[in-house]
Amino acid sequence: MSVASIExxxxxxxxxTLRRADDALILGHRLSEWCGHAPMLEEDMALANMGLDLLxxxxxxxxxxxxxxxxxxxxxxxxxxxxxRQYRNLLLVEQPNGDFARTMVRQFFxxxxxxxxxxxxxxxxxxxxxxxxARSEKESAYHVRHSSxxxxxxxxxxxxxxxxxxxxxxDLWAYTGEMFAVDDSERGLIDRGIAIDPAALRAxxxxxxxxxVGEATLALPGNDWMQKGGRDGRHSEHLGHLLSExxxxxxxxPGATW
Amino acid sequence: xxxxxxxxxELRRRAWDAAAxxxxxxxxxxxxxxxxxxxxxxxxxxxxxxxxxxxxSGCPAMNMIALEIELxxxxxxxxxxxxxxxxxxxxxxxxxxxxxxxxxxxxxIAPPQASRSRRALFxxxxxACPQCGSGDTEVLSEFGSTSCKxxxxxxxxxxxxDYFKCH
Numbered sequence: 001m002s003v004a005s006i007e008x009x010x011x012x013x014x015x016x017t018l019r020r021a022d023d024a025l026i027l028g029h030r031l032s033e034w035c036g037h038a039p040m041l042e043e044d045m046a047l048a049n050m051g052l053d054l055l056x057x058x059x060x061x062x063x064x065x066x067x068x069x070x071x072x073x074x075x076x077x078x079x080x081x082x083x084x085r086q087y088r089n090l091l092l093v094e095q096p097n098g099d100f101a102r103t104m105v106r107q108f109f110x111x112x113x114x115x116x117x118x119x120x121x122x123x124x125x126x127x128x129x130x131x132x133x134a135r136s137e138k139e140s141a142y143h144v145r146h147s148s149x150x151x152x153x154x155x156x157x158x159x160x161x162x163x164x165x166x167x168x169x170x171d172l173w174a175y176t177g178e179m180f181a182v183d184d185s186e187r188g189l190i191d192r193g194i195a196i197d198p199a200a201l202r203a204x205x206x207x208x209x210x211x212x213v214g215e216a217t218l219a220l221p222g223n224d225w226m227q228k229g230g231r232d233g234r235h236s237e238h239l240g241h242l243l244s245e246x247x248x249x250x251x252x253x254p255g256a257t258w
Numbered sequence: 259x260x261x262x263x264x265x266x267x268e269l270r271r272r273a274w275d276a277a278a279x280x281x282x283x284x285x286x287x288x289x290x291x292x293x294x295x296x297x298x299x300x301x302x303x304x305x306x307x308x309x310x311x312x313x314x315s316g317c318p319a320m321n322m323i324a325l326e327i328e329l330x331x332x333x334x335x336x337x338x339x340x341x342x343x344x345x346x347x348x349x350x351x352x353x354x355x356x357x358x359x360x361x362x363x364x365x366x367i368a369p370p371q372a373s374r375s376r377r378a379l380f381x382x383x384x385x386a387c388p389q390c391g392s393g394d395t396e397v398l399s400e401f402g403s404t405s406c407k408x409x410x411x412x413x414x415x416x417x418x419x420d421y422f423k424c425h
Contacts, residue, residue: 042399043399045399045401045402045403046399046400046401048401049401049402050401052316052317052318052405053314053315053316054316055316056312056314056315056317057316059315059316060315060345127346128345130346131346131348134346134347134348135312135315135345135349136315138348138350138425139315142400142401142423145400146400
């Protein structure tokens with residue numbers, strides 16, 4: 001009853017583009033899970049809006065990956081017909097929504113990184129990536145602002161909201177190191193000016209994170225041990241469950257449209 | 259050759275006029291020309307190509323706009339155009355025409371401010387109420403009923419209103 005996964009020819013640029021597309025799709029999907037469940041109507045709309053931005057970014061990136069790969073794959077096949085081990089997203093973005101504080105801390109960690117990343121990528125020598133970056137950074141700026149304001153409100157709110165926000169920071173911290181990692185495949189793209197070196201984003205990322213967390217009367221963990229694996233397809237157990245929901249229709253009814 | 263060139267120019271003008279009349283399905287007082295979404299109309303050998311630039315990455319109105327352009331050109335007797343999506347330079351609300359800003363305000367939506375204002379981390383921006391003009395307003399939510407709008411409230415006339423976000 002189920003359709004087989006596709007094969008992807010992961011040249012460095014295809015892999016690089018798929019990694020960023022997967023980040024956007026998986027986080028966008030996580031946000032969409034809040035639809036109809038958020039603590040209030042305005043926040044329901046905000047989460048859906050941010051999810052929609054991310055979905056739009058994912059579509060452009062998948063479309064570009066398909067063009068670079070030059071085979072029969074397209075954005076839908078990348079999204080619906082790759083299995084867990086073929087997904088290349090950060091472990092951070094696949095972590096479950098948990099409570100609202102956890103969703104916002106995850107969003108905050110990612111958005112501050114994505115905003116710096118897209119602004120840097122506007123200088124990419126790859127004109128398509130530079131164009132996608134120019135659009136995406138306008139959206140990430142709002143995501144940074146929205147999530148930052150919530151971190152302050154939750155941290156400097158009630159005892160309960162403070163406790164939950166701090167727990168989320170402590171639990172998700174180990175997934176932040178992966179954002180700044182570079183492997184050999186990406187090193188070549190950085191040398192050619194197609195990609196930017198994410199290691200250079202760590203200091204400005206930490207500066208913004210520390211400023212907002214401080215304003216929120218919260219604290220950053222002292223532990224700097226970091227978990228990696230998502231970029232190579234080694235995921236937490238959560239991604240498989242997410243994909244089973246995201247892909248079930250296309251796996252069961254290949255090519256279904258409406 | 260001269261005649262062909264003249265015909266192409268005439269066709270281009272008619273195609274532009276038809277495409278420029280297409281309105282945003284979410285904000286029907288604004289045309290895609292007002293918004294700056296319509297970038298170019300080119301004619302080559304009788305084939306019309308319309309270039310548009312998407313507003314937000316995930317904006318669902320873009321598919322609708324492309325369809326409306328095809329219909330508008332067919333209605334004008336020009337036939338089916340090619341639609342080309344241009345990503346660069348990225349669309350910005352700074353491209354919105356003065357006429358478009360006025361129409362937005364009259365429609366009850368506060369027009370966008372200069373695009374640099376979105377970088378304020380804890381946004382201290384001033385938006386005038388489109389109903390009464392008061393500057394005594396506050397943001398309710400950065401994310402409104404569509405990707406391009408935020409939800410605000412006027413403290414003077416107590417009316418809630420949409421603000422077209424700068425982008």
